[in-house]
Structures are given as C-alpha cells and as structure tokens.
Amino acid sequence: MDNFPINPYQLGNVPLHDTLLNTFFNSNADLCCILSKEGIFLEVNSVWESTLGYTAQDLKGNHFKNFVHPADLEKTNKEFYEQVQAQEKINFVNRYLSQNKNYHWLEWKGKINPIDNQIYIIARDISQQKNIEIELSLNEKKYQDFFYNNPNPMWIFDLDTLAFLEVNEEAIRQYGYSKEEFLSLTLKDITPEEEFSALIDNIVIANTKYFTEKELWRHIKKDGTIIFVEISARTILYNNKKTRIVILNNVTKRIEAEKALFEAKTKFRILTESSNDLIMRFDKEHRHLYANPATLHYFGIPPENFIGKTHLELGFSEKEFSPWHEKINQVFQSGQKHNEILPINQGKEYMNWSLIPEFDKNGNVVSILSYSKEVTDIIKTQQALEKSEKRLKLINAEKDKFYSIIAHDLRNPFNGFLGLTDLLIDDLPTMQPEEIVEIAGMLNKSAKNLYTLLENLLEWSQVQSGKTIFRPEKIELNDQISFVLDTMEESFKRKKLNITSNLLENIAITADKQMLNAILRNLISNAYKFTPRGGTNEISTWITPDNSVAITIKDSGIGMSETMVQNLFSLSEKTNRKGTEDENSSGLGLLLVKEYIDLHGGTITVNSTEGKGSTFTVTIPN
Structure with a gap:
C-alpha cells in the first residue's frame, strides 16, 4: 500500500463503528469504501460526493462495476475476481463515471478482511497524472517537436531539486549558457537572491497546482543581465520524476516600456501639478479625465471636482462651453492639433x-x-509693437509729406513769387501803371497762398508733435462761419460763385475756437477751389439724432473718384491737385481738419461724384 495513508488490511481487526476508524474513514482525503466480495458498495465516505458527485445513497447497494468505463470493464472484471479469489491485494486502475457524466481515472488499492469477508478499499483520483502520461505516450514526437523547435525558451526542471533536466535551443541562445552549463544549474542559479523566498513559495504551490500561466519573474543571464520573463508551466512526469515543463516569454522590453511610461506619467504629473498653466484631458463626451491644480486659480474649483464631469455638470453655462466643445469635437474628428489665442475677462x-x-x-x-497658458503680457507686447509699427509708418508718411510740401508745394509758389519780384526789379522803370498793378495783384495772391500753406503746415506740425493745446469753450457757431465767409468774400466774387447758407439760429457749441476756424476755413476753401466759375457752394447746420451739431459744406464742383475719397485722409497717398483756376492745394488742409475733429471727438464724412460735386459733413458733440 505504497503512498497510501493506511493499510486497509489492518482495518479488518477493528469494528467500523469504532471511533478512531470512523474518524479516519470519514476524514480521509481519498475515496474510502467497503465492498462485498461480489463488489457491492456497503459503505462510502463523503469524498465520493465531493469528487464524483455521488452520495452514499447513490452508491450503496450498487455494484462498483456499474460505473466503470465500458472500455475498461472487461479488464476490471478479470483483475477484480482474480485478486479476490486469490486473496491477493486489490490493485487496479480504471476510468470511473462521475455524476456529471465525466470519467475520472481511479487507482484502487485494498484487501479482503478475513474476519468479515468484506473488501476494504481506498481509491485515489489520478486523472491529472494519468492524462499527462497518456498525452506524453501518445504524442511524444509532437511534444519533442514543440519543445525543441519552439521560438520561445523552454525547459524542464525537477520539482524536488530545482535542477534543469532539459532546455531548448532558444533558452540557450537567450540566456547565454551552453546546454552542458544549463544542465549543471538549478533554478536558483538564475534567480536573483532577493527572490529566493518567493521561488520556494512558488515551488510549494507548483507541487499542488497542475498548471500556472503568465507568472512574472526576473532571471539572470550568463553575462549578469537581469531580464523579465512571463512563464507558463505544467506538471509532468519526466524520466519517472515529477517535473515542471516551462515555456517562457521574454518581456523585458515591454516591462521597460511600461516602466518608461510610468516614469513619463509620473514626470507629467509632477510637471503639470506644479505648473501655473491650465492642463486638462477630455474624452469624447467632454468629460474631464484629468485636471491639474491650476483650476483653483482660473475657476476656483479643486481639480478633483473636475474628474468624470462635464462642463454642464460643473455649473458652466452653455454659452461658455459650447465654443470649447465645438473645437474639441473638431480635433476628435480631424485628429489635427488646434491652437488659438482666446481673450478672457472682457479682453483684459x-x-x-x-x-x-x-x-x-x-x-x-x-x-x-x-x-492653456496665459499670454497676456506677450499679446500686449505684440499689440504695442504693432501700434509702434503703425506709428513708425505714420511718421515715415509724415516725413514724406513734409518733403513733398517743401519740395513742391512750397518751393514752386516761392519760385513764382521770386520770378515776379525779379520782373519788377528789372522792368519797373519801363512798366506802365496798369502792368505794375497786375503784377502786384499776382504777388498778393501768391503771398496769400504761401501764407495759408505755411499756416497749415505749422498747425499740423504742432499737432503731430503734441504741442497743440486743446482749449474748448462755448462758441457761437454762426459767428465763426460768418467770419470765414467774410474773409473769402472777394475770392467768391472774383470766381462768381453763388454762396448760400442754411444755418440754425443761436447754435452754441463747445469747441476750440482756433481749431474750429481752421476746420471751417479749409473745408470752405476746398469747396471754393474745386468749384468752376459760376458754380454754387452751400453751407448748412443741423442737429443729429445723438444731439451732435452737424456742419455740411456742399459744392457743385468737379467732384472726386471713389478711390480719391477713400484716400483723402491718408498720408501715404497723394490726393492733392490744382483747383479749377489753377489754385494750389497741398492736401494738408484735410489732414489737419481730421486731426482737429478727432480732438473734438467728432466725425467727418465725404460723399462725392466725379463731375457733380462733393459734400463734406462734420459733426461735433454738443
């Protein structure tokens, strides 16, 4: 009765109802039973139910042969009756039907008790071991091919000594040992010392666990390199030894990648959690998968409150989050990175x-x-640079305008003026009085044009240099219009222009008197210059819906193209041209008008059609 806990022959000397026998019979881990000499079940322990599913009631009174596999029945009958008749030890193996209709391999061992002529038997379930033996015997060639040609390392080791009994070529290649060296080692030789305890514990489990899968271990190669392997192992009988056959998968790269990923995630968290920038992660339902502590600064909400929630669930209004969701959806659909500058806090x-x-x-x-990174300082710096660039362009345009005025508009009239004075010096003794009067009139006209140009140039330069002082006061508008018209009355008469006015009575406005006069003088002067002889100029005043005072100066002159109108107040474009009777025009007057109107907070608009005249409308807040 090798390897069995008790000799059934000895049970015959003790009555079954004996306490010690009864305790052993019903607490044994194997299947214990008592049969009659004919093979009828008389007693069974509870292991039959836990192993095969049969209760004592199912078995008692049944012949044990009723559950034997049909293929094993003849052999079992022969061995059983021969052993009973010869009074020998009962010892045979067969397949036995369980309650769920599966067959288990049972090893039967027992003895006939001569006192009561009953057979005492202990049966052991050896299905696992028997299946392995059958597999090995039926598929030896297949297993050899599988073992030696496997692309993964494989070996067989002794469960008692941990010695390597066989290794395949891939194990030799990956671990660096020759086959002879491998077979002189034990599993402990390739296991780091700090894992010895875990190895011993695992071997204890392996002795009872037939199959294990994907256990992770560290092993030492011949060159000392530590590698990570996943192992799957099963228990087999090899050269009559209880062994484990192991297949290994080198997962070092995967483990290192996972470690690198973990370290990267750790660094990511360290960086994001210490960053003042707002960092979040969203899924397709716009739920927050991650949020860093910067949420407290931007939203006053702890980061943990964001996790798993949408913006709606966090209390944001749809007006706030709809634009965010639209951009997030676009990135999900396109797979392309999106970047933009967003103004927040009303553009602050x-x-x-x-x-x-x-x-x-x-x-x-x-x-x-x-x-999200705050870039307020950068944007404001860029805006300041853009403003400076525009200002620089404006300064360059102003410089060019000055050069143009000095080179053409100012020099040419002076040349004409000087020519007339040369004529007087050379020919005065021989001139007739009427010729002298004519030249004097021409000198006077030229001097007035030069004075007007110099006056505008001086005023404009003062505005550009910031030296002009804005001194608003209450002014009677009609008085100022009348003053300008009076100074130009002779000019209107010479050109035979029809001047009409449609002025509201008693309009007092708050304006700088000098600037207002310059605005009126330039606009009325332009209407005069560009209206042909016998034409009309009309001046009117009215109150706008926002209670501003509007001044309209309309002429029946030569008008302007749409392009000229668009460029009237641009320094970089040339818009000056001669009047209808060759009057000089630098284009500077309208630029000065625009500057003065801006200082008043007013507006200027222009409507013009070529050949039909122009209308200038100025508004000044009242």
Missing part, C-alpha cells in the same frame, strides 16, 4: 489654448489634452 487677459489629440494603437483619437 489672453490665453494661448492648444488641443492635442491622443491616439490608441489603432490610430483612433481616444482623448484630447488641453493646454
């Missing part, structure tokens, strides 16, 4: 907002990383 601050798609191994966008 600016955020550089980036949405970065994150992909799975199949290239699908599974989440989006949102990175």
Whole structure:
C-alpha cells in the first residue's frame, strides 16, 4: 500500500463503528469504501460526493462495476475476481463515471478482511497524472517537436531539486549558457537572491497546482543581465520524476516600456501639478479625465471636482462651453492639433489654448489634452509693437509729406513769387501803371497762398508733435462761419460763385475756437477751389439724432473718384491737385481738419461724384 495513508488490511481487526476508524474513514482525503466480495458498495465516505458527485445513497447497494468505463470493464472484471479469489491485494486502475457524466481515472488499492469477508478499499483520483502520461505516450514526437523547435525558451526542471533536466535551443541562445552549463544549474542559479523566498513559495504551490500561466519573474543571464520573463508551466512526469515543463516569454522590453511610461506619467504629473498653466484631458463626451491644480486659480474649483464631469455638470453655462466643445469635437474628428489665442475677462487677459489629440494603437483619437497658458503680457507686447509699427509708418508718411510740401508745394509758389519780384526789379522803370498793378495783384495772391500753406503746415506740425493745446469753450457757431465767409468774400466774387447758407439760429457749441476756424476755413476753401466759375457752394447746420451739431459744406464742383475719397485722409497717398483756376492745394488742409475733429471727438464724412460735386459733413458733440 505504497503512498497510501493506511493499510486497509489492518482495518479488518477493528469494528467500523469504532471511533478512531470512523474518524479516519470519514476524514480521509481519498475515496474510502467497503465492498462485498461480489463488489457491492456497503459503505462510502463523503469524498465520493465531493469528487464524483455521488452520495452514499447513490452508491450503496450498487455494484462498483456499474460505473466503470465500458472500455475498461472487461479488464476490471478479470483483475477484480482474480485478486479476490486469490486473496491477493486489490490493485487496479480504471476510468470511473462521475455524476456529471465525466470519467475520472481511479487507482484502487485494498484487501479482503478475513474476519468479515468484506473488501476494504481506498481509491485515489489520478486523472491529472494519468492524462499527462497518456498525452506524453501518445504524442511524444509532437511534444519533442514543440519543445525543441519552439521560438520561445523552454525547459524542464525537477520539482524536488530545482535542477534543469532539459532546455531548448532558444533558452540557450537567450540566456547565454551552453546546454552542458544549463544542465549543471538549478533554478536558483538564475534567480536573483532577493527572490529566493518567493521561488520556494512558488515551488510549494507548483507541487499542488497542475498548471500556472503568465507568472512574472526576473532571471539572470550568463553575462549578469537581469531580464523579465512571463512563464507558463505544467506538471509532468519526466524520466519517472515529477517535473515542471516551462515555456517562457521574454518581456523585458515591454516591462521597460511600461516602466518608461510610468516614469513619463509620473514626470507629467509632477510637471503639470506644479505648473501655473491650465492642463486638462477630455474624452469624447467632454468629460474631464484629468485636471491639474491650476483650476483653483482660473475657476476656483479643486481639480478633483473636475474628474468624470462635464462642463454642464460643473455649473458652466452653455454659452461658455459650447465654443470649447465645438473645437474639441473638431480635433476628435480631424485628429489635427488646434491652437488659438482666446481673450478672457472682457479682453483684459489672453490665453494661448492648444488641443492635442491622443491616439490608441489603432490610430483612433481616444482623448484630447488641453493646454492653456496665459499670454497676456506677450499679446500686449505684440499689440504695442504693432501700434509702434503703425506709428513708425505714420511718421515715415509724415516725413514724406513734409518733403513733398517743401519740395513742391512750397518751393514752386516761392519760385513764382521770386520770378515776379525779379520782373519788377528789372522792368519797373519801363512798366506802365496798369502792368505794375497786375503784377502786384499776382504777388498778393501768391503771398496769400504761401501764407495759408505755411499756416497749415505749422498747425499740423504742432499737432503731430503734441504741442497743440486743446482749449474748448462755448462758441457761437454762426459767428465763426460768418467770419470765414467774410474773409473769402472777394475770392467768391472774383470766381462768381453763388454762396448760400442754411444755418440754425443761436447754435452754441463747445469747441476750440482756433481749431474750429481752421476746420471751417479749409473745408470752405476746398469747396471754393474745386468749384468752376459760376458754380454754387452751400453751407448748412443741423442737429443729429445723438444731439451732435452737424456742419455740411456742399459744392457743385468737379467732384472726386471713389478711390480719391477713400484716400483723402491718408498720408501715404497723394490726393492733392490744382483747383479749377489753377489754385494750389497741398492736401494738408484735410489732414489737419481730421486731426482737429478727432480732438473734438467728432466725425467727418465725404460723399462725392466725379463731375457733380462733393459734400463734406462734420459733426461735433454738443
């Protein structure tokens, strides 16, 4: 009765109802039973139910042969009756039907008790071991091919000594040992010392656990390199030894990649959690997968409150989050990064907002990383630079305008004026009085034009240099219009222009008197210059719906093209031209008008059609 806990022959000397026998019979881990000499079940322990599913009631009174596999029945009958008749030890193996209709391999061992002529038997379930033996015997060639040609390392080791009994070529290649060296080692020789305890515990489990899968271990190669392997192992009988056959998968790269990923995630968290920039991650339902502590600064909400929630669930209004969701959806659909500058707090601050798609191994966008950085200082610096650039361009244009005025508009009239004075010096003794009067009139006209030009140039330069002082006061508008018209009365008469006015009575406005006179003088002068002889100029005043005072100066002159109208107040474009009777025009007057109107907070508009005249309307807040 090798390897059995009790000799059934000895049970015959003790009555079954004896306490010690009864305790052993019903607490044994194997299947214990008592049969009659004919093979009828008389007693069984509870293990039959836990192993095969049969209760004592199911078995008692039944012949044990009723459950034997048909293929084993003849052999079992022969061995059983021969052993009973010869009074020998009962010892045979067969397949036995369980309650769920599966067959178990049972090893039967027992003895006939000569006192009561009953057979005492202990049966052991050896299905696992028997299946292995059958597999090995039926598929030896297949197992050899599988073992030696496997692309993964494989070996067989002794469960008692941990010695290697066989290794395949891939194990030799990956671990660096020759086959002879491998077979002189034990499993402990390739296991780091700090894992010895875990190895011993695992071997204890392996003795009772037939199959294990994907256990992770560290092993030492011949050159001392530590590698990570996943092992799957099963228990087999090899050369009559209880062994484990192991297949290994080197997962060092995967473990290192996972470690690198973990370290990267750790660094990511360290960086994001210490950053003042707002960092978040969203899924396709716009739920927050991650939020860093900067949420407290921007929203007053702790980061943990964001996790798993949408903006709506967090209390944001749809008006706020709809534009965000639209951009996030675009990135999910396109897989392309999005970046834009967003004004916040009514444009007082600016955020550089980036949405970065994150992909799975199949290239699908599974989440989006949102990175928002405050760039208010940068944007304001850029705006200041752009403003400075515009200002620089304006200064260059002003410089060019000055050069143009000095080179053409100022020099040419002076040349004419000087020519007339030369004529007087050379020919005065021989001139007739009427010739002298004519030349004097021409000198006077030239001097007035030069004076007007110099006056505008001086006023404009003072405005550009910031030296002009704005002194608003209450002014009777009609008085100022009359003053300008009176100074130009002779000019209107010479050109035979029809001047009409349609002025509201008693209009007092708050304006700088000098600037207002310059505005009226230039606009009325322009109407005079560009109206042909016998034409009309009309001046009218009225009150706008916003209670501003409007002054309209309309002429029946030569008018302007749409392009000229658009460029009237641009320094970089040339818009000056001669009047209808060759009057000089530098274009500077309208620029000065625009500057003065801006200082008053007013507006100027122009409507003009070539050949039909122009209408200038100025508004000044009252």
